[in-house]
Amino acid sequence: MAYTVPKLTDYSAAALDTATRDLLAALDHESAAVKTESEYETLRIRWRARKDGIVTQVNELWLKSAPREAKRDVGQRVNETIISRVDTVLRERHDYVKSLAILKKARAEGLDAGIDAARRAAELSESVDISLPGVRRPIGAEHPVMQTWREIVSVFQKLGYSVAEGPVVETDYYNFEALNFPPNHPARDTQDTLFIAGQQAKPQRERLLLRTHTSPVQIRTMERMRPPIRIVIPGTVHRNDPPDASHSPMFHQIEGLAVDINITFGDLKGTLDHAMKALFGSSVKTHFRPSFFPFTEPSAELYVTCFICGGGGKRGPDDAPCRPCKQTGWIEVLGCGMVDPNVFEFVKDNGYDPKKVSGFAFGMGVDRLALLKYGVDDLQYFFQGDVRFLQQFA
Numbered sequence: 001m002a003y004t005v006p007k008l009t010d011y012s013a014a015a016l017d018t019a020t021r022d023l024l025a026a027l028d029h030e031s032a033a034v035k036t037e038s039e040y041e042t043l044r045i046r047w048r049a050r051k052d053g054i055v056t057q058v059n060e061l062w063l064k065s066a067p068r069e070a071k072r073d074v075g076q077r078v079n080e081t082i083i084s085r086v087d088t089v090l091r092e093r094h095d096y097v098k099s100l101a102i103l104k105k106a107r108a109e110g111l112d113a114g115i116d117a118a119r120r121a122a123e124l125s126e127s128v129d130i131s132l133p134g135v136r137r138p139i140g141a142e143h144p145v146m147q148t149w150r151e152i153v154s155v156f157q158k159l160g161y162s163v164a165e166g167p168v169v170e171t172d173y174y175n176f177e178a179l180n181f182p183p184n185h186p187a188r189d190t191q192d193t194l195f196i197a198g199q200q201a202k203p204q205r206e207r208l209l210l211r212t213h214t215s216p217v218q219i220r221t222m223e224r225m226r227p228p229i230r231i232v233i234p235g236t237v238h239r240n241d242p243p244d245a246s247h248s249p250m251f252h253q254i255e256g257l258a259v260d261i262n263i264t265f266g267d268l269k270g271t272l273d274h275a276m277k278a279l280f281g282s283s284v285k286t287h288f289r290p291s292f293f294p295f296t297e298p299s300a301e302l303y304v305t306c307f308i309c310g311g312g313g314k315r316g317p318d319d320a321p322c323r324p325c326k327q328t329g330w331i332e333v334l335g336c337g338m339v340d341p342n343v344f345e346f347v348k349d350n351g352y353d354p355k356k357v358s359g360f361a362f363g364m365g366v367d368r369l370a371l372l373k374y375g376v377d378d379l380q381y382f383f384q385g386d387v388r389f390l391q392q393f394a
């Protein structure tokens with residue numbers, strides 16, 4: 001019997017699972033039978049027609065009538081599981097139907113052409129010396145920034161962190177407001193932002209920009225997952241910084257966030273000290289200095305002993321001044337701190353009551369760490385795509 005979208009009365013996770021599973025099973029079953037363009041069109045209309053298509057009915061019968069508390073969960077399922085699967089299945093089936101048609105046409109027309117092609121191939125193989133060596137194509141290698149990215153992520157995965165990602169084009173709300181940068185607050189000036197043009201008509205919190213850091217994904221993740229959480233968030237970020245030896249308008253960050261009951265600054269220190277030793281070797285020492293970020297309190301910058309001079313500030317037999325650490329013996333590698341209670345206020349309804357939970361966060365520049373790790377002295381080498389440079393990391 002043909003599938004019909006049921007009304008939902010039970011909005012528990014188990015009931016939603018079953019309803020979703022039945023719907024997707026029907027989708028698979030129906031699409032498997034489609035072999036021609038016109039059958040495909042019928043399938044597409046049945047599932048995707050704006051008026052009364054199955055997806056529209058799901059929105060009406062499941063989402064619109066969901067009780068308030070269930071709305072977010074149902075909405076997420078509908079978007080992430082159902083709509084995306086329906087669209088993928090339709091697209092794949094359409095490709096399949098199209099190639100069937102092409103094949104059929106070729107079969108009908110192509111007998112002569114096929115014989116011709118076979119004859120030409122046979123002639124060619126007589127004139128080609130098959131004992132010659134083939135063309136050798138060089139094998140590519142992972143970019144040093146990506147190697148570093150993967151290495152950092154894996155250090156945290158081994159500590160039980162999972163990986164989350166978020167959009168590069170972000171709203172003002174996630175990039176600033178929910179991270180406790182109030183509108184017009186001067187702290188916003190510390191991140192030179194690239195805004196998308198023509199957004200003046202929208203309320204400020206909805207305006208789009210290129211995210212200046214990976215921290216907005218802290219909020220996005222806390223909206224999605226209840227505590228306790230431990231996540232790392234790698235990603236691309238942009239700032240209005242002209243390129244030079246240590247700046248680039250596009251760079252990479254890895255954010256970390258741990259929230260639970262009784263998380264302390266001691267946990268933050270221990271975690272990052274371990275991570276730095278895992279990345280740079282066990283003799284590296286770490287050092288925290290007070291700093292300021294609107295979304296952490298207290299905040300700190302983490303320094304590690306300079307791996308060029310080993311912390312002495314001088315290098316070589318004639319005690320030349322060490323450049324990477326500006327002779328201080330310490331190199332700043334990241335910003336961090338305890339999650340500000342004001343940030344939890346924005347996601348309080350998802351279990352983040354600032355009176356009950358605490359957490360720490362950190363954010364590091366991947367490109368910067370790759371520079372230090374490989375002893376490269378100009379960030380721009382990473383973005384120029386010069387094979388002579390990249391080959392050294394293969």
Ligand code: PHE
Pocket residue numbers: 212213214215255293296335336337361362363364
């Ligand atoms: N987002 C901050 C930056 O880009 C770094 C940071 C992340 C600081 C998390 C504290 C906590 O400068």
